[in-house]
Amino acid sequence: MTSIKNFTTNINCxxxxxxxxxxxxxxxGVTIWRVDVEDERKxxxxxGTASADAIIKMVEDAGFDISPL
Known part of the structure; x- marks a missing residue:
C-alpha cells in the first residue's frame, strides 16, 4: 500500500x-520524494511502498543522517 513517510535529515542544499x-x-517502491531544505529539520x-528501513539505509549509504519523524 502506498504511503508517505517523513524523516529528518541533514540534506541541506x-x-x-x-x-x-x-x-x-x-x-x-519509491514513487516520489522531496526534501524541504527550507525547514530547519530538512x-x-x-x-510509495518502500519500507522506512530501506529508505534509511540508502540515505545513510549516501552519507547523510536520517531519522523517522
Missing part, C-alpha cells in the same frame, strides 16, 4: 539533494 538522488531513485518526504 541543492548539492546534497543531487548527491542523494541516485540512492533514493534506486530504492524499490524533512525528507517519501511516497
Amino acid at each position: 541543492g548539492s546534497c539533494v543531487r548527491s542523494v538522488t541516485p540512492f533514493l531513485d534506486d530504492v524499490e 524533512v525528507l518526504s517519501v511516497e
